[in-house]
Amino acid sequence: MRSISVPRFTVFSEAHVLRNAFFLFVITTLFYAFGAMLRLVQELSLFWPLNAVMAAIFARYIWLNRLHYYGICYGAMLLYDVMTTQWGLASLVINASNMVFIVIVAQLVMRDKRRAGSEPEPINALRLFYYCLVAAVFCTLLGALGSVGIDRQSFMPLLADWFSEQFSTGVLILPCVMTMTMPHEITRIHWKQLLPALTLVISVLAAIAVGGAGSLAFPLPALIWCAIRYPLPVTCALTMVTGASEIILVANSVINLAVTGPLQTSQLFSTRLGIATLAISPVIVSTSVAAINNLMRQVSLRADFDFLTRVYSRSGLYEALKNQPSTADQHLTVMLLDIDFFKSVNDNYGHECGDYVLAAFARQVHDVVGDQGLVARMGGEEFVVAARTQDPLDGYQLAEKIRKRIESNVFQWRQQPLRVTVSVGIGNGMVGKKAMIDAFNELLVEADEYLYRAKKAGRNKTCAKSLAEEGSREIVAS
Structure with missing residues (x-):
């Protein structure tokens, strides 16, 4: 699959104070202007993304949480109002309420990071939901108070409008911004991968066509499908776009909740809360799926591979053998390898050296076997190889190749130069009608017997049953 590399670029850096100040000012101004374009009434915004975006930025970059950076953000808001409105004192109070939301969310997320002792996953969806709720309450109390009198609005309608807007916008935008990452490369997308997103678009179009309060829930199944199929950042972005689109479509009567009259404030309040509740569902699902998948990968790696040597563990080898295709005419060679006098390595050089020898030994064996078979550590200094070979002679030659590689x-x-040798016992046989794992177990017993004989014969030897058809003699090579 072809891919295109994407150059890396970091907007914020702890060492570049002036650059941080510049981008904070620019981002604040841009999102302030975007929110100002979406007017519900003459002065108050329908959809206000600034607070959630800036809260996410301050939460992601802990070292931005300084008074001078907060001041730059607040100053950018005031400057925009000076240039575009005549609010005066109201501007100081309203923008202070914006900063209340930003600071509360950032500080609560930072508290989680400090408790974790290191930077955790970008979000905990349930906690973020509560953080938006708390921040929206305090922001609303101050913002609604400062907005009284603007376009002759009274306190209670403003309270409802402020709270529903801040809460819904926070839930929609915060997860998206906090999980946003630049891909290292862009790979070609298969059309089947776009099906969940296309379904989401169709569900929104269906909501427009059908209308009514229930239509707001149409995108939920598609969003959950997206949460299962797409990474967390993509799911958060789709959720944000869907929720924001529905709010704007409802406000402009494109989605008709009540066809008898224009949209009322109480209806918009209900719409925002309903969308906020819907929006958090796919984020929680995606967070859970990501955590479960990551845990499953870790458990699988720990169970199937030996941590020290990076070859299969005993249980991992058996799982791999279960998945190996087998035919009646398939010849299988099982080798048991035991590093000679390994205890003396630990005694003379220490266990750290012993671990190094085990890891290096496993690499050497794996290099020799390659794609012809599987290598596993059975325990201690004992390893096993299960290889597909043409006949007993082919298996014997492969074992000798391993022994000579280790010896040299x-x-x-x-x-300090350090040499070790290995004793090898071999079991050879046809798979026949048996399952691969059953054939392996039978040959493992034979290999164990001949490993014992190789050690008894003086070590650094390969020992196997005679190649003669009827002979019961063993062959030993060194």
Whole structure:
């Protein structure tokens, strides 16, 4: 699959104070202007993304939470109002309420990071839901008070309008901004991958066509499908776009909740709260799926691979053998390898050196076997190889190749040369009608017997049953 590399670019950096100040000012001004374009009444915004965007930025970059950076953000808001409105004192109070939302959310998220001891996952969806609720309450009390008198609005309608807007916008935007990442490369997208997103678009169009309060829930199944199929940042972005679009469509009567008259404030209040509740659902699902998948990968790696040597563990080998295709005419060679006098390595050089030798030994064996078979650590200094071979002679030659590679290899430990040897016992046989794992178990018993004989014969030897058809003699090579 072809891919296009994307150059990396960092907007904020702890070491570049002036650059941080510049981008904070620019981002604040841009989103302030965007919100000002969406007017519900003459002066108050229908959809106000600034607070959630800036709260997410301050929450993501802990070192931005300084008074001078807060001051730049607040100053940009005041400057825009000076240039575009005549609010005067009301501007100081309203923009102070914006800063209340930003600071509360940022501080609550930062508290979670400090408790974790290191930077956690970008969001905890349930906690973020509550943080938006708390921040919206305090922001609303101050903002509604400062807005009284603007376009002759009274306190209670303003209270409802402020709270529903701040809460819904926070829930929609915060997860998106806090999980947003630049991809390292862009890969070609198959059309089937677009099906959840296309379904989401169709569901919104259906809401426009059908109308009514229930139509707001039409996108939810598609959003949950997106949450299951797409990464968390993509799901958050789609959720934000869907929720914001529905709010704007309802406000402009494109989605008709009540066809008997124009949209009323109480209806918009209900719409915003309903969308906020719907919006958090796919984010929670996506967060859960991401956490479960990550946990499953970790558990699978720990169970299937030996942490030290990076080859299969005993249980991982059995799982791999279950998935191996087998045919009646398939010949299988099972080798048991035991590093000779490994205890002396630990005694003379320490266990750290012993771990190094085990890891290096496993790499050497894996290099020799390659795609021909599977390598696993059975425990301690004992390893096993299950290889597809043409006949017993082919299996014997592969084992000898491993033994000679280890014998000739010089392990370097702290600039000291170190040599080890290995004893190999072999079991050969046809898979026949048996399952691959059953054939392996039978040959493992045979390999264990001949490993014992190889050690008894003086170690650094490969021992297997005689290649003669009827002979019961063993062959030993060194």
